[in-house]
Amino acid sequence: MARRRIIAGNWKMNMTPSQAVELCATLKDLVKNDDVDVVYCVPAIDIVPVAEAIKGTNVKLGAENFYIEDKGAFTGEISAPMLKDAGVEYIIIGHSERRDIFGENDILINAKVKKAFAAGLKPILCCGESLALRKAGTYKEWIARQIKWDLTDVTADQVKELVIAYEPIWAIGTGETATADQAQEVCKMIRDVIAEMYDAPTAEAVRIQYGGSMNAGNAAELLSKDDIDGGLIGGAALKPDFGKIVNA
């Protein structure tokens, strides 16, 4: 099955606009690879300068957040049509930092997934368990429930365009990576959930990433697994090492 690989950087709240342009220049030749989708998901203020900086390269533009209304009195927010107009293609939704720090729940996340598709953006939908759930052994049920909630009323054709990122919270920014077998187990389980909710062709088409302390040293092993189609990379996306992950 030829699912196209997707390696995305989640820059989080890092990089001023001028630093962002510099980073694009540093990475430009290192991330060249036409067999992989390479995406930079950047802070809102960096979207316009990064769109300019990646012109003519293989890099695609992503954003980290938006609000579900098109426009109006929502101080501080940006909308999907604004992102689209600025050249954004991918949008991260449901990241554990948005769930935990900013209180986003599965009802809002589901609304965001539907809005993103309606606006012509491709969601990177994040899911994953806390350390407590991992230790309790109930992580698979938790993640399956997240996926079912977050994809309520999303069509099979849309899911075929969807990217799901499995990001165990205990592995994010901790330097502790899930083993390739642990990551594969959950990514396979997510694909089975999609097959159960939709059908086998939809499950075969959906791309599933692993995220959580992925780096130049562990990327190749993680990406060698059958159900891991890419990575969502935080810290290592801000360094030249990102090029090694793209080419792993």
Ligand SMILES: O=C(CO)COP(=O)(O)O
């Ligand atoms: O949260 C992540 C990507 O969305 C992972 O972050 P780190 O790669 O820094 O662990």
